[in-house]
Amino acid sequence: MATRVVTLGIDLGTTSVKAALVEAVPCDPSGFVVLASCARATRAEAVAQSAAAGHQGQEQDVSRIIQALNECLAALPRQLLQEVCGIGVSGQMHGVMFWKTGQGCEWTEGGPSPVFEPRAVSPLVTWQDGRCSSGFLASLPQPESHLSVASGFGCATIFWLLKNSPEFLKSYDAAGTIHDYVVAMLCGLPRSLMCDQNAASWGYFNTQSQSWNLEILRASGFPVHLLPDIVEAGSVAGRTSRAWFEIPKGTQVGVALGDLQASVYSCMAKRTDAVLNISTSVQLATSMPSGFQPAQTPDPATPVTYFPYFDRTYLAVAASLNGGNVLATFVHMLVQWMTDLGLEVEESTVYSCMIQAAAQQRDTCLTITPTVLGERHLPDQLASVTRISSSDLSLGHVTRALCRGIVQNLHSMLPFQQLKDWGVKRVIGSGSALSRNEVLKQEVQRAFPFPVSFGQDVDAAVGAALVMLQRSLNQRES
Numbered sequence: 001m002a003t004r005v006v007t008l009g010i011d012l013g014t015t016s017v018k019a020a021l022v023e024a025v026p027c028d029p030s031g032f033v034v035l036a037s038c039a040r041a042t043r044a045e046a047v048a049q050s051a052a053a054g055h056q057g058q059e060q061d062v063s064r065i066i067q068a069l070n071e072c073l074a075a076l077p078r079q080l081l082q083e084v085c086g087i088g089v090s091g092q093m094h095g096v097m098f099w100k101t102g103q104g105c106e107w108t109e110g111g112p113s114p115v116f117e118p119r120a121v122s123p124l125v126t127w128q129d130g131r132c133s134s135g136f137l138a139s140l141p142q143p144e145s146h147l148s149v150a151s152g153f154g155c156a157t158i159f160w161l162l163k164n165s166p167e168f169l170k171s172y173d174a175a176g177t178i179h180d181y182v183v184a185m186l187c188g189l190p191r192s193l194m195c196d197q198n199a200a201s202w203g204y205f206n207t208q209s210q211s212w213n214l215e216i217l218r219a220s221g222f223p224v225h226l227l228p229d230i231v232e233a234g235s236v237a238g239r240t241s242r243a244w245f246e247i248p249k250g251t252q253v254g255v256a257l258g259d260l261q262a263s264v265y266s267c268m269a270k271r272t273d274a275v276l277n278i279s280t281s282v283q284l285a286t287s288m289p290s291g292f293q294p295a296q297t298p299d300p301a302t303p304v305t306y307f308p309y310f311d312r313t314y315l316a317v318a319a320s321l322n323g324g325n326v327l328a329t330f331v332h333m334l335v336q337w338m339t340d341l342g343l344e345v346e347e348s349t350v351y352s353c354m355i356q357a358a359a360q361q362r363d364t365c366l367t368i369t370p371t372v373l374g375e376r377h378l379p380d381q382l383a384s385v386t387r388i389s390s391s392d393l394s395l396g397h398v399t400r401a402l403c404r405g406i407v408q409n410l411h412s413m414l415p416f417q418q419l420k421d422w423g424v425k426r427v428i429g430s431g432s433a434l435s436r437n438e439v440l441k442q443e444v445q446r447a448f449p450f451p452v453s454f455g456q457d458v459d460a461a462v463g464a465a466l467v468m469l470q471r472s473l474n475q476r477e478s
Helices: 051-056 062-075 134-139 154-164 178-187 196-202 214-219 259-267 324-340 347-360 395-413 416-421 438-447 459-477
Strands: 006-012 016-024 032-041 084-091 097-099 105-108 115-118 174-176 193-195 229-231 236-239 252-254 273-278 282-287 304-308 314-320 367-369 384-386 426-430 452-454
Touching (some): 006 062, 006 178, 016 459, 062 115, 062 178, 178 236, 178 252, 259 459, 273 438, 324 347, 347 395, 395 438, 438 452
Parallel strands (some): 006 084, 426 452
Antiparallel strands (some): 006 016, 016 032, 097 174, 105 115, 367 384
């Protein structure tokens, strides 16, 4: 009887941690089944440690993220965890955190299995961070890369800290994304490792040479010793240094992947598929032909960027900063209004009521441009509401217009005709904001001139697991 091949996928998102156990289907090289999955909210938002960052700073408490990770793993079936032969990890791109090598965590044996808890670590400065103004970004050296640098990108954040909080940086000797950190802690790595997907999301990384812009960075006094070593996406970073939630010591751990690439990997069955991910933010991605190379001069004004995928290929990506976070902002506003009026109501109640109201309101003339966070190519753009009439002011009208606006904003960044020209024939929708919002699904189906199908809420975790599943299967064949 053939041995089961089971892998664990973990996705460390902006608002939640997700985990999925995936098993290969015997006699089907591309077949798999999700055995179990779990999601836990992180509730990790924290006040920016640097006063100079002000209200533009967006940071998260790493301890809360790891606590949510531990809760996820504890909720999965123990017997299945014992069979895991590989761990794949993905997470929110662009962000940066720091730690002291050898002191980044402490393993505790108190419970039924060892767990690690963060120790000498900084907060995570996320992709939503806005401390780098347009003026500050303009003062930075021009990268030798096809990708521009924006606020919330790891290297831009480090430049800002170098200027505004140089003493802060002296406390640490390692840096990475939150998912790079988890891989480093699981494997006890002496140096931080990063794949090209995450390196490109930091800026100052050349995807053709697979290297950081070291000369440019050194000339500006950048602390290049903090930059992780680069390895290829899909490769193994190391092995677990201890048993972890029934997963045996010595289990292979893949280098951390970008959550976008992991989501696409789990959803995109054919090259003619495009993947629309609506979670906290929004990405619309499709694969470029093998051999495609983006122009090497960055254009900050273009809304479509080309991110590394696997095997030296690229994804064309329209990445909007305004997705589920806009709906969350609207819900928070309504709750705050209720509080001001002396009424108490839960955000979850407001969310379900507004989706229900919008589902009954099939159309509206109200137009909402939802860019409350601006966009990377238009950082100073704000949101607006137009075509307001007295008949379109119900909760259903406003929620319908908001959901439509999120999709239309994406259309303005990557016209759907362009997808047709690239040969796209189907759109696959994924992400937490899309999976639980029937109105958003309707607006996606209404907007796209292609058939649309919808994936799951745990697509990135499944994608990370599948990368390791494929590697495990290849190793067994060889």
